[in-house]
Structures are given as structure tokens and as C-alpha cells.
Amino acid sequence: MTVALTEFARARLFPRQSRRNAIRGTDAAAFEQYINAHSPMKVLEGYAPFCQLWVYSNWTETRCATIPITKENRHLLHSGYEARNSKELPVLNRWFEGIEAPVAQYLIVIVYDREQMAKEGDRIDADWGVVGCLATAEPEEIPMAPITMLRNALGVEEGGSGVPLDRDAYLKSVAFWEQHANWRESDEPQ
Structure with missing residues (x-):
């Protein structure tokens, strides 16, 4: 079983302009090499038959992707219309500014099978293509954002x-x- 980091994931997880909430402490090539050399500690079913979520103990310096909203931090929430890339329509997003999340305990690598990647126009030379990665405190999936479900x-x-x-x-x-x-x-x- 082979895995390739897709261009979509590469741009989001390893952006040219560094983001504190991107993958930290490794680069794209080393990330891809790691997931090809190590089996996940568990595999979760994805939202569709072509999708799986591979759970790993965090081997990087990546921080948790989400933070609970509290009375103390609600005033730090921001929102705006954004597109993930130039081909997509902008949608309303919400995020914190001025907060740094703790280092994640787990990385949940989201993969699509080769057939789905071809349908989406991203042909890969591997069995699975990485389309995203969730950095979490628990070895469980963070629910896909409602707007992502609608876009899908x-x-x-x-x-x-x-x-x-x-x-x-x-x-x-x-x-x-x-x-x-x-x-x-x-x-x-974004």
C-alpha cells in the first residue's frame, strides 16, 4: 500500500507562507515518507467509501487544529469569506486570532483512494492520496465543517x-x- 501527498494537501499542510496551524517540525517529503513507512495506530471510516482516516501519534510539532469557544476567548473570534484555492467559491469561515493551541497528541491523516483522486482531477501514482490532516488532542475525528459538507x-x-x-x-x-x-x-x- 502506497501513499502520495496530493497537490491540494501539500498547499494546505505545507504552505509557502508559513502558518502556525500548518504541519510543523517536518517538511512535505519527510511527512509523506513517514506515512509510507509507518502503519497507523488505527483506521477510522471516512465520510464515503473512498475515504479513510489514519490515526498516528503526533511525531511533529503540529498544534491542535481547534480550540473550544469559551466566554473568555469568544471576543477573539473572527470571520470572513474565503476560498481554499482560486477555483473555489468563497464561503464564510470563522477562526480565532491571538490564541495558540497546544501541541496535538495525534495526527489524523485523511486519504482518498486512487479512483476518487482521478475523479477529482488529481491523478496519483499511489494507492492512496493524502487530502488533509487533522491535528487533535484525542485519537478521534474532528467532524468535518458544515460548509465542507455542503461543498462536497x-x-x-x-x-x-x-x-x-x-x-x-x-x-x-x-x-x-x-x-x-x-x-x-x-x-x-486561510
């Missing part, structure tokens, strides 16, 4: 995967994201 339902042409919206999963996601937000530095791009 729109289809590949709008930056999604073409998987229909699952109402129960969407409501679970809303419950989580009402109480949590991502974080970044004030001058960081």
Missing part, C-alpha cells in the same frame, strides 16, 4: 467530492463547530 455535496466542479449531504452527520458537525473554532495568526492566509 455540490460536486467536483465546485471543489467538492460529489457525496450527498448526510443530515445526521451535518447536525453532529454543527453541534461541534458551534462550540469550537480553528485558529490562526492575524496576518495568515
Whole structure:
């Protein structure tokens, strides 16, 4: 079983302009080499048959992706319309500024199979393509953001995967994201 870091994931996880909430303490080549050389401690089912989540103990300096929203930090929340890349429509996002999350205990590597990667126009020379990575305090998936679920339902042409919206999963996601937000530095791009 082989794994390749997709261009989409490479740009998000290892951006040219450093972000505090990107993968830290390694580079893209070493990250890809590590996941090819080490089996995950467990594999979680993804949101669709072509998706899996591979759980690893964090071997990097990467910090947790999300922070709980409290009365003490609510005033540090920001929002704005952003696109993940130039091909996608901007959507409303929310994040913290002025907070640094703790170092994550786990990295949950999100992979799609080769067939799905080809459907999305990102042909890989591997069995699996890394499309993202969640840095977490627990070895469990952070629910996909509601807007990501909606984008996926729109289809590949709008930056999604073409998987229909699952109402129960969407409501679970809303419950989580009402109480949590991502974080970044004030001058960081999305």
C-alpha cells in the first residue's frame, strides 16, 4: 500500500507562507515518507467509501487544529469569506486570532483512494492520496465543517467530492463547530 501527498494537501499542510496551524517540525517529503513507512495506530471510516482516516501519534510539532469557544476567548473570534484555492467559491469561515493551541497528541491523516483522486482531477501514482490532516488532542475525528459538507455535496466542479449531504452527520458537525473554532495568526492566509 502506497501513499502520495496530493497537490491540494501539500498547499494546505505545507504552505509557502508559513502558518502556525500548518504541519510543523517536518517538511512535505519527510511527512509523506513517514506515512509510507509507518502503519497507523488505527483506521477510522471516512465520510464515503473512498475515504479513510489514519490515526498516528503526533511525531511533529503540529498544534491542535481547534480550540473550544469559551466566554473568555469568544471576543477573539473572527470571520470572513474565503476560498481554499482560486477555483473555489468563497464561503464564510470563522477562526480565532491571538490564541495558540497546544501541541496535538495525534495526527489524523485523511486519504482518498486512487479512483476518487482521478475523479477529482488529481491523478496519483499511489494507492492512496493524502487530502488533509487533522491535528487533535484525542485519537478521534474532528467532524468535518458544515460548509465542507455542503461543498462536497455540490460536486467536483465546485471543489467538492460529489457525496450527498448526510443530515445526521451535518447536525453532529454543527453541534461541534458551534462550540469550537480553528485558529490562526492575524496576518495568515486561510
